[in-house]
Amino acid sequence: MTTRRQFLITVGATATGALLVGFDVQNAARAEGAAQAVGDYVVLGQDGILQIFAKNPDMGQGTKTMLPMLIAEELDVDWDRVRVAFAPVDGRRYPLQWAGGSMAVPINWEMMRQVGAATRAVLVQAAATRLKVAPESLITRSGQVIHPATGRRIDYSSLALEASRLPAPDPNALKLKEAKDYRIIGTPHTGIDTPAIVHGEPIFGIDTVVPGMKYAVYVKSPVYGAKLKHADLDAVRKAPGVEQVFALEGIKPPAGAQIGLAPGYAPGVAIVGRNWWLVNQARNLLNAQWDDGYGASHDSAGYEAQAHTLLAGSGKRLTDKGDVEAALAKAAHRVEAEYRTPFLPHLTLEPQNCTVSPTATGLEIWAPTQFPNEGRDLVAQTLGLKPEAITVHMRRCGGGFGRRIMNDVMVEAAAIAIKAQVPVKLLWPREDDVAFDYFRPGNYHRLKGGLDESGRLIAYAVHGVTFTRDGKLIDGGEINADMAPAAIAANYRLEQSDIAAIAPTGWLRAPISNALSFVHECFCDELANAAGVDPLQFRLTQMRAHLNEPPPPSGEPGEPTYDLRRMVPVLERVAERSGWGKAPRKPGIGFGVATYFSHRGYFAEVAKVKVEADGQWRVLKVWVVGDCGSTIINPVNAEAQVQGAVIDGISHLRNEVRFDKGAPAQTQFSDFDLVRMPDAPQVDVHFHITDNPPTGLGEPALPPVVAAIANAIHDACGARLRNLPSTTAMIQSGRTDGASKAA
Template sequence: MTALNYADIGDVVPTVTGEHAMASDANATTDLLVGRLDRRQFLKLTGLVGGGLMLSFTMPRAFGNSAALQPNGYIKIDATGILIYAKNPEIGQGVKTSLPMIVAEELDAAWEDVEVVQSTIDQSLYGVQFAGGSMSIPMNWDALRRSGATARAMLLGAAAKRWGVEPSSISTRDSHVIHAARGRKLAYTELAAEAAAMPVPNPQSLTLKKRDQFRLLGKRITGVDNEALVRGEPLFGIDQTLPGMKYAVYQKCPAIGGKVASANLDAIKAMPGVRDAFVLEGNGNAGELLPGVAIIADNTYSAIQAKRALKVEWDESDASKDSWSHAKAEAERLRHGSGPQVVNTGDVDAAFASGANRASGFYTYHFVSHATLEPQNCTAWFKDGKLELWAPTQTPAQGIGSAAKVVGISPSNVTLHQLRCGGGFGRRLYNDFTCEAAAIAKRAGVPIKLQWTREDDMAYDLYRAGGFHQMDGAVDDDGKITGWRDRFITFTNDGSRPVSGGGIHPGVFPAGLVDNVRVEQTALPWSNRCAAWRAPGSNVFGFVVQSFLDELAHAAGRDSLEVLLEVLGEPRQMGRRGMHTGRAAGVVKLAAKEAGWGRELSDGHGMGVAFYYSHAGHIAEVAEVSVNQKQVNVHKVTVAADVGPIVNLSGAENQMQGSVVDGLSTMTGLSVTFENGRVQQSNFDRYPMLKMPSTPEVAVHFVDSDYPPTGLGEPALPPLAPAVCNAIFAACGHRIRTLPISEEGFSLA
């Protein structure tokens, strides 16, 4: 183990899984989302300071500008137009479009009249601002609706006053207040100054639209940045340029925890284009600043050339010695003995003793990397005791707090500009790159852009941990599942808690659904940093439990769909925070129907079904594949989702398709391995992501429902791998128990 402190990269990511339920009112939604999460950790993640969990359900202060209607932080209407502020980082899930759409709906603004602007980071106006846990929509749904309704009420009031009529006799539509009885109307922009003088109503007193009154929500709306994107405008963190800016790179020890013993700094400083080179000691925090050598140059190419020429002697006495092959051998040993229990209901041993049929299997999944296509980077300027950051981060407030700590100033002296992120997937929840840029900028005295190379990005990720599950189950004479045991072997960074995304929770499937269930969890020590990766926990547990359910269905000689529906049982809410089995069965049946489950398939073809509940989303997927000599052709994936009403149909569908492709890419050939503390893969040549020719047809079906909407960044990913693996079994009789499937010799056609 290293001497580093891993506390800040522990279980900081709020996950909405297992025992988390849907709730109808705002406060309960907050509770739902924060859920079982340790409150201290939540504050750390979101960078909230002060007293309670000040979420944006509290309507923030109004502004004093008399010419503009600005009843809250989300809206500014004046004579020139309607601005709506997007509060959260855009990392690819479309929230810069969908969150403002929610405001515009209740404001009754025509979407083409709205200009969307990325907001500043301001807790007093916006509450928590971050992108993670598929939470942007559910956490902000109520507050954004009420913010739009507030402005609308003030516009109505202003028009009523001007016309001398009752507010109830007039209405709004398409950015106008309308007095139908007299055939007159006024644009919001004309009314803005008068509306600004109206009293701000209590947001809780406002009547919100019913779903059938929505005019914007549920439509297909193209992303607000799309035109700038296709013109190549500088939207991303990596695109920022400042006058006098220099270009920095940072070399850390290939085995995490290593320190700089010596380096050829003089030779580096003599290279063309190089301005400076120096050692940073690091601050001992695994999530902030690791030791290394910084190089500052006139351009990125000179910086990268110098980094290649850099020779560092590392002190690896405290460095990682992580070894995947050693971990695998340990897991092989541990799977034969019992471990600490997370779940123990009924009598598993008795169920196994009396079962008519048994199944068992040892499941393994490898570590994977986030591999955001935009490598980590941050532009920083330290001047006169103040720090300014241009950062592609999922957690801007935390970025401010940790950078302030690293350079030794107050967070109030840090300004962070949130910029579009070239992918997140959980990687940019952690601000190590922001801390590095801050520390380098402080020393450099000029604005710098820190650029990680792809090799840096793969070597210093916070990985999705690998894991191992010895699965055992029993079915009775009727083919009903009576016993289930999951002996889970995971990893720990701090010697006690499982890594984030590597801890099984008591609500894990099928706890509460099958009578006799035991889940055990043992953690192996691990130095390389592990953390949240799209649908943390669920992205691997889904594979194991939904594959093993299929194994038990086959052991019972029964249809997999029938067994899945039988396990889900009668429609009911699983605890206050769990899934609703009726919604679950609903999506399973819908996916099966749309995919044509049970129809006759060609030779070599097979279908597989899987369901998983995560991030408050109920999602089922059916895959149809054919297999020839271990070459898998995924013909079609049918997805059914129940996530409440859809905000932006285009964005929602894109997330579902993308989650399927990401899931397929990852399960097929992605793996990072470690030996002697070092990551063995350095670039995309050894981390082969899925390409267009292997992309299947994806059909997406949403269930219309009145539940409050939940997020779609993550929950469609977990069911993909088990659906495909179950289909592979149906097609060729080979049970995949290792991800990626390349480990079992399979590949995509």
């Protein structure tokens, strides 16, 4: 039975299998005249201002604005009366309190609207009791309960205390608004934190300051797995601003585990003092000596040599449909190619940081993290504490892209604070932020495709080489089968071979898809060229021929599968918006197209690229059309997410991380060719609205743009990019347009 102190709903199983456990009302006996909490998500002030708590982390994807919009819509209040704050970190009161996988909308779309509807329902019940009328005779508007028959109105704020004492409504009796009645959802709203960001207010993790706080750096070996042999701690102690210096032995994580996801942290030396600049300068006096470490023999050149050997053979079969070899043997056109995608860093603008204060019973932590509850549990498991003794405060993240799923910096900061017995802010310098990243893993592919005389794809074979650690596939290294070729090729084979690696890996924005899209969508263009067919028309023809066939199996159990019926209209729309095939040909200007199904979103994109005589290239414009379901909750943020995905995609073509003797060779922003403002292209964004459930936008717009740009480069000059990152030498050696190959 739901008690009065478990105010709002217990919802039936959501699409994710999670339960929304209702609001434990805080201070229900609060005096009249004070702000009143009506459940865990809403606080009503006597001035008519509402505070709504956003339960999920925000790293720029807009959840801190979007989730309260859903609540406010069903609560029937005016958005200009809403104030937003992060919810406390509490996985029981705030289910699924994390950010990643573009899942904020699928998980919370119904859940948060039910929160608003349930809050509204008890406010109406409280008003009905006071007015001595039936709840059905009342309506709500702009934060008031109205009795139309008499014109009497009661502001929500004066009903909060009474409402907080009522039992929870039956979730099955809640009637959510129809889309035609939305006043907040679907209308553009500036991000809640945008004014603070523009004004430089201290809202990010890196801005955290607590009483008595000291600053820390943590010096680790550049070679993975190395231990400290010797360090000149006395020289560092004498440096200006340094107050404490000590070595930590670290804890080796379990076999096959990532340090950010399992108990463990690397050995190193902590330097603590009153000024971060000074303690970071003091690390130059450390003269640390390390043993070789288990990673010393690993490097990119070795990976590439192994991949070349493996691709010459066969691998473990993950998918085998039809008879690929027989289909290839009778194909009118056969195409073979090898593709490579590199390791990539996250390069968040805000480097890794965490502030930890020891308390009488445990720890208090302020962290820019995508997984706050999991971070708390990781700290507890690693350092032998009870999770309930640790309080975590979410801070705004200055970019995440999957890097802040890993909470390794929380563990390091906690270990340093416990040893130092003072509040500590651990801030990684940029060199550490790159060197100790959890990189997007690279992979290698040999592809074979066969077309019949009509240009129909009849065979598709993939042999992919990825990476393992301790015999287990590394994070982000999956080679999925839920891609276009699997949906349209009657004969399809997917094989996998593995290389043992030690570099820490993880999930980069649109993980897995961001690499596979380049490989398969560029090879799709090669097939179209072999058939002598326009690449956009080639895709449409192949897809339309298979619309009534069952989709391929999903790469993840329970996840939606690739539905060609949703991709076809998206591709048709982008052809219309870009004027595909209608622009007059100009020297050095090319157009490329690509599609991809990623994170429940269907996207098709066209890129317009200019390639100079010296091999330099620039993206002039990108047209993006996406099907993300029935509703775009906040159009302002949705468009920004797509634009950001395009910018990220350009950088994916230009950059890589290479390893030399167990350490990354690139460690600074200056080591990477990032897109600057003058190089940013125009981005035309259009959402194709369908009847499907709404989904997230942080990731699915990224994968197609990588391939669309590469295909546009080929269209402009004839150079086919199969090995990223692109270089001017690569383009010059492959061009067929007769342009000068002199720089």
